[in-house]
Amino acid sequence: MAATSARTLKLLSILGIGVTLTAGELAARLGASVRTVRRDIDTLRDLGYEIEAVRGAGGGYRLGSVIRLPPVVFDEDQAVAAAVALQTVPTVLSGIRENAARALNTLHQAMPARSRLHAEAFTVLSARNYWEFPGPPIDADLVRVVGGAINRRHLIRVDHPGDGRPAPLTLEPHALVVWAARWYLVAFDPAAGRWRAMRLDGIRPHPTHTPFDRRDIPHGDPVAFVMTAHDRGDATAAWPCHGSAVLALPAATVARFAPGGSTVAYETETTCRLTLGAWSWPGLAGLLLTFDADLTDVEPAELRQALRSVRTRVGKALRPA
Template sequence: MATTSARTLRLLSMLGAGRTWSGPELCDRLGVSPRTLRRDVEVLREMGYAVDPVKGIGGGYRLGPGGALPPVVLDEDQVVAVVVALQTASTALRGIEESAQRALAALRHVMPRRLRTDADLPIIPVVNQWEFPAEPIEAALVREVGAAVRRRQVLRLDDDGDPLRVEPHHLVVWAARWYLVAFDLWAARWRVLRLDRITVHPPTGAGFAERPLPDGGPVEFVRHTADRGDRPAPWPCLGHVELALPAAVVAEFAPGGAVVEAVSTTSCRLTMGAWSWSGLAGLYLTFGAEMTHVEPAELREAFGAAHARLARAVVVGGSS
């Protein structure tokens, strides 16, 4: 049986979840008798916590408003969740960067060394101009790859079915999507891999030394890499156009869920979607570049309609 202090902390952690617990539930979770549970509740009340009784069949307890601020008691999965949330918070909210860093520092300071190692994920969050959310990614995958990045261990993985052996260097969150900046040992080149497209094999245990990163560092490398494993987002309207712009330029400013493919050094093919064909045409127009090979026909028709509306706007706007 847990010691009284450890058991009381666990009880406080359970009550701090914000739900109402029945007496039998708490007794079962803590492995104590109803009498011991009542005694532990009294200990918390003496410490200043507002533990309210709940009437009904079996009775119960909940942590009421007011009183002392409970200490945070987290298991390993909760620690990883908090660390990832704090590290990526600046991609969703502005003005909290300093607070998030101070919270991270405080969390790491009180964390046991073993848990601190597991939770200290090397993540670089980056805000894109157009955030089109992606599907949530598995926390276990982030934790596994992040551990390999932190420990500088070679990874064996499949990227959409293609086997790779890479040196994982950085995790970057860009346009609400997770990317791994890695050096491909077989192809002898730097790669940007979508984390949700890979399957990781058991650890190799092989270490690697630091390499000079691509010019500009990992963030700029992700921003300007067109071939980073993206797929078109599932929009109602999907089209593609060749733009008279380099792929690296379009890759930086394309919305999340778009796919950029280099055609030449000065042009690229951009595939993306939108809520309507006119909306999609508008997105393409924001690049301000010459366009060819416009597909499908619905998108060409939307450009024609937009041309007519813009022509009328010019005439009306110029009339006195």
């Protein structure tokens, strides 16, 4: 009986992620016969779960809509993933730390002893690494408002910094992207006829409840679009040293590999200005050199001196012993 119950719960866990699988595929995952799988499906149906049989090519079984929230069923690997996510989410979302801690405690209490020990082995603490250049956590309510508009395909109005003062924009929100602990909105601007990548913490969204039709995102991937957009609304992070240089690389290339907390300005098709900060002038010089491109118009003088010092040190290192 215990083995049957465990197998049935695992079947519910598999179907709970929204997949459609044949009886044979389910049997292979459960290590049981097709006949046993069908009997377990009947058991779930008797318990009130709507297991749909989908006919035709690509058919099989799937979990249908429910009128009540079913019990959440995790296997050990899913429990570990949930536990780690609940511990790390406060690094990218503010106002959620207490709720995440409560959810993690609830998850641990609901687990069998063996699974709880397995999940608690993944207790983690988050600390800032200066090479990550992370942004500050973003307000969870802001994510909720914009994410709701994306899911419902509703236009939003945002106050967006224009030439020194906020300018209202009506946007078609398509996706949220988190990169280097920074949240970006990928949206189409109908008035300008172009796509925008915008820092989520730089806008104030207002729901309109007006529907729109989804469009094809450039590159077919919102992440790729954000990573190559040089005008995504980034600002230079606070560092002891700040400088800039014109790099002999396209803005889209530099935008993809520039450290978080830096800005990229378009100059020509083959050049752009990178502005960034670091803990020291030699550190800043080293970051610029990682692009392996010609540098011109380097500012300020302290950064130019740091580059000369780096050149001298490298020259000494290359001399014969």
